[in-house]
Amino acid sequence: MGDDFMKRKLITIDLDGTTLNSESKISPKTKQTLQKVGQAGHIVSIVTGRPYRISKHIYDELGIKTPLINFNGALGHLPHQSWDKEYSKTFSKKIALDLVSAKDELGIKLITAEGKNYALADKASEIIKDFFPSSLKSTxxxxxxxxxxxxxxxxxxxxxxxxxxxxxxxxxxxxxxxxVSVWGGEHPILELSPKGVSKADGLEFLSNIYDINREDIIAFGDEQNDETMIEYAGLGIVMQNGTDKLKSIADDITEFDNNHDGLAKHLEKILKLD
Structure with a gap:
């Protein structure tokens, strides 16, 4: 890999199934390693399908100050501040309202629509903790x-x-x-996003912000929504617990899964942090 590999890298990390363990927590080892990566001069940025409302606490726990990419590439922003480079991609609210009207006819049980600072749902649900609101105000x-x-x-x-x-x-x-995309997991969940938007948009945005070439981006993911990110990055790394389809396009696969610090151990190895 030579000395050239130790140029400043942009490391883009998915959250669920990648940075987080199966209890949606960051292990002490992962937190410490990501902070060491930052101290070594590299840039760490979260690129997640999660909305801002359920990723900000992880961003804050890691103590990073880089842009956060939410909604699988549809939103790029700097948390806790206004930023003139922030972007947000959307689709017509009429679609949301049409689907609420047609939900029974179509077979939709629950609908949410959201942007950076709001989340609306047609009813409360306990089905997936945090993701679907368990109680709703009239607003x-x-x-x-x-x-x-x-x-x-x-x-x-x-x-x-x-x-x-x-x-x-x-x-x-x-x-x-x-x-229209389908979530992995036990529940039949569909996600709608603006046409053509993907995590690769987030990576392109970050590479422009930091003036880092694609070959100097290292991306970690595990699921279908990480595919464009794994392909876009110079080094696309898939978790041991990742899908077979994603592993088939990976440049590398972690030795350990997300419950055994796979991301952290792999970063230590390739960035020579030991």
């Missing part, structure tokens, strides 16, 4: 009065038996302005 209900801005993302819990029908219907009706 947080997804309706025409409360939805004043175009969303960056929508998430829907759907009827398992109608999932493929719903995907086809969404793509036929709104496919020119949105992407």
């Amino acid at each position: 947080e209900i997804l309706n025409k009065i409360n939805l004043q801005q175009d969303p960056s993302a929508m998430t829907m819990l759907v009827d398992e038996n109608k999932k493929s029908e719903i995907i086809t219907s969404l793509e036929n009706t709104f496919g020119d302005t949105i992407n």
